[in-house]
Amino acid sequence: MTLKISVPATSANLGPGFDSVGLAVSLYLTIEILEPSDMWHIDHELGDDVPSDTRNLLLETALQVAPDLVPHQIKMTSDIPLARGLGSSSSVIVAGIELANQLGQLDLSDDKKLAIATQIEGHPDNVAPAIFGNLVVASTRDDKTCHVMTCMPETGLLAFIPNYELKTSDSRRVLPSEFAYKTAVAASSVANVAIAALFSGDMVLAGKMLEEDLFHEQYRGKLVPEFAAIRKIGHDEGAYATYLSGAGPTVMVMAEKNKIAQLKQKISAEQFAGDLVELAVDTTGIHIGN
Numbered sequence: 001m002t003l004k005i006s007v008p009a010t011s012a013n014l015g016p017g018f019d020s021v022g023l024a025v026s027l028y029l030t031i032e033i034l035e036p037s038d039m040w041h042i043d044h045e046l047g048d049d050v051p052s053d054t055r056n057l058l059l060e061t062a063l064q065v066a067p068d069l070v071p072h073q074i075k076m077t078s079d080i081p082l083a084r085g086l087g088s089s090s091s092v093i094v095a096g097i098e099l100a101n102q103l104g105q106l107d108l109s110d111d112k113k114l115a116i117a118t119q120i121e122g123h124p125d126n127v128a129p130a131i132f133g134n135l136v137v138a139s140t141r142d143d144k145t146c147h148v149m150t151c152m153p154e155t156g157l158l159a160f161i162p163n164y165e166l167k168t169s170d171s172r173r174v175l176p177s178e179f180a181y182k183t184a185v186a187a188s189s190v191a192n193v194a195i196a197a198l199f200s201g202d203m204v205l206a207g208k209m210l211e212e213d214l215f216h217e218q219y220r221g222k223l224v225p226e227f228a229a230i231r232k233i234g235h236d237e238g239a240y241a242t243y244l245s246g247a248g249p250t251v252m253v254m255a256e257k258n259k260i261a262q263l264k265q266k267i268s269a270e271q272f273a274g275d276l277v278e279l280a281v282d283t284t285g286i287h288i289g290n
């Protein structure tokens with residue numbers, strides 16, 4: 001019997017929750033662990049740039065966690081677009097840790113998986129919701145990660161996924177290396193109210209605060225020309241918030257579910273090159289099945 005591991009996509013930052021907040025959403029990376037083999041091989045249709053051998057991030061991660069694993073044939077499928085701000089790298093890292101956990105019978109706790117994944121990815125905002133599902137707020141300092149998971153208040157989600165890639169490393173390069181004390185205090189106060197509003201279920205206030213981010217969106221906006229226009233449509237149509245998903249270029253709109261069809265129509269009319277995808281919150285995180 002084959003074993004299947006599925007990991008959801010994730011939308012990180014939610015505005016001011018930079019490197020700390022993420023939401024699991026309904027696109028998935030799935031790996032099937034097939035028969036043992038002389039060499040590791042991953043069968044996938046994700047393009048020539050994605051390795052099929054131990055250079056693939058899935059196997060790099062699994063072998064970092066458990067170097068002596070017996071090689072297997074793996075089938076990998078994913079509808080999470082690469083380098084688009086929907087946590088594709090985190091989904092692979094989390095799947096790699098689970099692959100090592102299952103094949104190596106390591107009995108890793110969820111907290112241990114989060115610690116390993118955060119160390120590899122560098123920040124917890126995508127890997128945490130990929131593991132736990134839902135909305136997760138996390139902090140990593142001195143290699144210690146603390147997190148709180150909660151249910152997302154009811155909201156519709158509409159993602160505009162441009163047809164170009166933006167690698168996280170490139171999108172981080174435009175950020176300032178330092179912040180004045182006063183700016184840091186203001187930026188964290190916005191984040192604090194955003195999180196408090198999300199946890200109290202107040203999507204109107206949360207949405208307002210999501211759009212007042214001071215940490216990253218003003219620097220990255222120029223990398224995603226569609227962002228400002230979509231946010232304007234969001235305002236015109238009474239959406240809760242429009243934010244840059246992860247490092248971009250995906251733009252996420254949060255709005256009452258009954259407003260999503262109209263938003264879709266308005267954004268489609270702009271004829272931006274890319275896909276408009278309605279998403280739901282994933283409440284499961286890593287899923288293991290047959």
Ligand SMILES: Nc1ncnc2c1ncn2[C@@H]1O[C@H](COP(=O)(O)OP(=O)(O)OP(=O)(O)O)[C@@H](O)[C@H]1O
Nearest residue numbers: 057082083084085086087088089092167168246247
């Ligand atoms: N299925 C996969 N198999 C192997 N490597 C992958 C896979 N999916 C993503 N990657 C690696 O992750 C890189 C993309 O990671 P990057 O952090 O730039 O973007 P992202 O994770 O999609 O977006 P974000 O972190 O902003 O949410 C790809 O270029 C590739 O190297």
Ligand SMILES: N[C@@H](CCO)C(=O)O
Nearest residue numbers: 012018019168246247
């Ligand atoms: N918090 C990260 C998410 C993408 O990995 C960033 O915005 O750069």
